[in-house]
Amino acid sequence: MNAATAEPSTDVTAHRPRRLSTTDLALVASFTALIAVCSYAAAIPVGGAGVPITLQTFAVLLTGLVLGPWRALLAVGLYFLIGLAGLPVFAEHSSGASAFTGASAGYLYSFALAAVVAGALAQYVLPRQRTRAVFLFIAALVATVVNHLGGIVGLRIVLDLSWHKAASIDAAYWVGDIVKAAVAAIVAAEVHRAFPALLARRG
Amino acid sequence: MTPITDSWATRLPVGAKMLTLIALSITTVALHGVRSAAALLGFVLVLAVSTRVPARTLLRTLRGIVLFAVVVAALQWWWIGPARALESLLDLTTLALLGVLLTATTPVGDMLEAFVRWAGPMRRFGVDPERVGLVISMAVEAIPGTITLARETRDAARTRGLERSPRALLTPFVIRVVARAHEKGAALQARGIGD
Amino acid sequence: MAEVVLEAAEVRAPDDRVILHPISLRLTEHRIGIIGPNGSGKSTLARLVNGLVTPSSGRVLVDGVDVARNGAAVRRRVGFCFTDPSAQVVMPTCIEDVELSLRKRIKDRVRRREAASQILARYGLADRADVSVHALSGGQRQLLALAGVLATDPDLLVADEPTTLLDLRNTRLVADTLFGLEQQLILLTHDLDLVRRCDRVLLVEDGRIAFDGPAEVAVARYEATV
Structure with missing residues (x-):
């Protein structure tokens, strides 16, 4: 079915270390688009009770788990760029610089770090466990903690709150984010089963 | 998507606008006190009017953050006091406006070209x-x-x-x-x- | 015409499963068809020709250039058209996608745009230059993909089932374009009517060349096995 595609650096001419192949570029662009589309989409009902979850965080965690730290960083960074440029890809169809200067900006900025953390854990720490959702869930949880810490710092700075107060505002988002981390882990495990070469050659 | 106005601001280079946005955002957050918050908001409002951003766009942005800002202000009133609550409300509005100004005065294509x-x-x-x-x-x-x-x-x-x-x-x-x-x-x- | 030579080229999957058994071929005809059931390895064979897949053993040479050693040079001479046009088109508007192909050859922006416009006109897409690629019909998108590939003037074009996703009218359109090309064409297809227009046809089964010869005979052989 899918033949092994040529590794990009079989060329005698290409020597730059860690050079991104065209497939890497395509993956980065595709996941940027995925984050954008997920951020724009309405909340989807999950499970028997139909609890609605928004998908932005899910997409960011997924990007990290699937692409590994470097490509995920690029994908999230690119997402920032196109949102900053004015495409309505931020939460609640917003766009532009206001997402980067509001009270929840901390969460947005730390998406980048969270994706990198999820990716690094998935790639370096869990090479053989990547197709098991349980391990990816742990990676996603750690990334979620990072995201929330970033969000809290943001709240503190913009609203001049104490750690305690900022953390209590943040607490409201925890349950939803745990669900998103679980879903991201389940999906990422399936993706790695279908595409075992995604994180294989690096590290 | 926010409409693009045509004014002096649209013709400024993207980099200059972004640096200004960053500088003003940091100032807004760094300065304390209701008076400075109000002054900054006033300044940004004047800026907004001069760039001819349509009032509708401004109001839409404000509407987006008003609910959130009111909740936050209520919390802060309860936790800290009325002065801080008012200051937060003003700051959040200023920050949101700054963001809109950048986006409304810069076409998407220009931004992307600037990045490249x-x-x-x-x-x-x-x-x-x-x-x-x-x-x-x-x-x-x-x-x-x-x-x-x-x-x-x-x-x-x-x-x-x-x-x-x-x-x-x-x-x-x-x-x-x-x-x-x-x-x-x-x-x-x-x-x-x-x- | 370009000359494609396979010297005992074999392709194995990462788990050592054989996708293509060692094949030796010399392809010089103007129009070569490749047919065979799904999973037979014909797509892999096609991708050997432009170096998207490198042989696990043996060699593949295009005009004397080894694809494993200098894939980029090979890809400058060999164009490749995929089954799904949506996967190939990369830029938001039609003209930008053609311009992308021209970037290396024409540095000047204005001249590049002109050249791209002319190319679009050649494929009947002149009025869609600034239109989003997603607004095109399947056939138009495939033509756009072809335009992008042919813009770099390759010596040889490999087309992997280019009409499989298209309706009859668009199939005819794309097929006529392909068969009207001066370049050498290697066409993979399930459409036996198209294959009959080829000078030489290879039937691929289970990773081996089961038949190599005139179109009619190859088609008869294939139909007999189904």
Whole structure:
């Protein structure tokens, strides 16, 4: 079915270390688009009770788990760029610089770090466990903690709150984010089963 | 999407506007006290009016943050006191306005071009501005296609009565996204682009 | 015409499963068809020709250039058209996608745009230059993909089932375009009517060349096995 595609650096001419192949570029662009589309989409009902979850965080965690730290960083960074440029890809169809200067900006900025953390854990720490959702869930949880810490710092700075107060505002988002981390882990495990070469050659 | 105004601000280079935005945002957050917050908001409002951003756009932005800002202000009134609550309200409004001003006075294309331009001097870090431009375009182009994939996956899940299951909705969708990315990568390579 | 030579080229999957058994071929005809059931390995064979896949053993040479050693040079001479046009088109508007192919050859922006416009006109897409690629019909998108591939003037075009996803009218349109090309064409297809227009046809089954010869005979052989 899918033949092994040529590794990009079989060329005698290409020597730059860690050079991104065209497939890497395509993956980065595709996941940027995925984050954008997920951020724009309405909340989807999950499970028997139909609890609605928004998908932005899910997409960011997924990007990290699937692409590994470097490509995920690029994908999230690119997402920032196109949102900053004015495409309505931020939460609640917003766009532009206001997402980067509001009270929840901390969460947005730390998406980048969270994706990198999820990716690094998935790639370096869990090479053989990547197709098991349980391990990816742990990676996603750690990334979620990072995201929330970033969000809290943001709240503190913009609203001049104490750690305690900022953390209590943040607490409201925890349950939803745990669900998103679980879903991201389940999906990422399936993706790695279908595409075992995604994180294989690096590290 | 916010409409683009035509004024002195639209003609400013993107970099200058961004630096100004950053500087003013930091100032807003750093200065304490209701008076300075009000002064800053007034200043930004004057700026906004001079750039001829339509009132509708401003109001829409404000409406977006008003609910949130009111909740936050209420919390802060309760936790800290009325002065801080008012200051937060003013600050959040100022920050939101600053954001809108940048976006409303800069067409998307200009912004993206600016990003590619700024990638130029980053060559020494191994950044290839051509590839930056390419990947930006690819991401933009991929959005409609990704929406179609999402819709198809959702329809397929619906026909099987599985629309409540995140697995049925999201897994096939993401797998197709990844498969398509591989195809695009191969297509690029076949065309000798980014090789 | 370009000359494609396979010297005992074999392709194995990462788990050592054989996708293509060692094949030796010399392809010089103007129009070569490749047919065979799904999973037979014909797509892999096609991708050997432009270096998207490198042989696990043996060699593949295009005009004397080894694809494993200099894939980029090979891909400058060999164009490749995929089954799904949506996967190939990379830029938001039609003209930008053609311009992308021209970037290396024409540095000047204005001249590049002109050249791209002319190319679009050649494929009947002149009025869609600034239109989003997603607004095109399947056939138009495939033509756009072809335009992008042919813009770099390759010596040889490999087309992997280019009409499989298209309706009859668009199939005819794309097929006529392909068979009207001066370049050498290697066409993979399930459409036996198209294959009959080829000078030489290879039937691929289970990773081996089961038949190599005139179109009619190859088609008869294939139909007999189904």
